[in-house]
Amino acid sequence: MSKLKSTLGIVAIAFITLTAVSCKDNKKEQNNTEGNHSEMNADEDHSKMDHDNSDGHHDSDKKEMAMSGDGDSELILKDYFNLKDALVADNNAKAKDLGANLVTSLGNLDISSNFSDTQKIELKDIIEDAVEHAEHISESDIDHQREHFKILSKDVTDMVAITGTENTLYQLFCPMYDGGSAWLSMSKEIKNPYYGSKMLDCGEVQKEIK
Incomplete structure (x- = not known):
């Protein structure tokens, strides 16, 4: 045991x-x-x-x-078209991000050469105004984004009149929004950034820009 x-x-x-x-x-x-x-x-x-x-x-x-010259205006156009597409898609958040991108590309526009003194002054004023509206777009709801996009579109159109462009662009026009509003596109197809899905095909081709 x-x-x-x-x-x-x-x-x-x-x-x-x-x-x-x-x-x-x-x-x-x-x-x-x-x-x-x-x-x-x-x-x-x-x-x-x-x-x-x-x-x-x-x-x-x-x-x-x-900083290479004309390439910077093409980058501005690229960011502008991306912003336009975001507004067409009613995408407020994406438009905010793209508005911020546009602020950067606008700030990179090199006006130190290739332009006359008068053009430099005009471009400086255009870019300052465009930056202000792009900044508002980066911070606003979609209704205000579209209000600022109207003026931004005029600024970008004025810029292209001076810098030129490598591509054929189309100035499209919506007679309904805010008494009539234009925007730029690389296509003749109407996709309205001011109304988005509410009136996507409202507009017409106003002119061709080469």
Whole structure:
């Protein structure tokens, strides 16, 4: 009987010891897993930082392109057309972002050369006014965005009259919005940015710009 008790006691101690070791190993494995998870998060964060840096590099390239001369006015037109499309789609949030993009591309217009003194003065006034309206678009609800887009469209049209353009553009006109409002497009197809889905095909081709 005494031997049985002794044997049972040894077995119990061995079981407790094994249980304690097993818990420690599990805890260690869990800590390692958490450590690896943290490293993964760090790698993900680093990846995001790298992505942001690559975007910054792209912006730098874009700025260099803008400073090359006539290319900067084409970048303005590209951002303008993207903004127009966002308004056609009734997308207020996207129009805000594109309005901010347009502020940047307008600011990159190089008027230091290739233009006469009179043209430089005119372009400076046009760009200052266009930047103001693009800024409002980046902060406003869609109804106000469309109000500012009307004046912005006139500014961009006036800019093109001086800088010229590499593409054929069309000045389209909506007789219904605010007593009549124009906008620029690369297509003759009417997609109205002032009314969007409410009156998408309201308008007509006013003139061709080459």
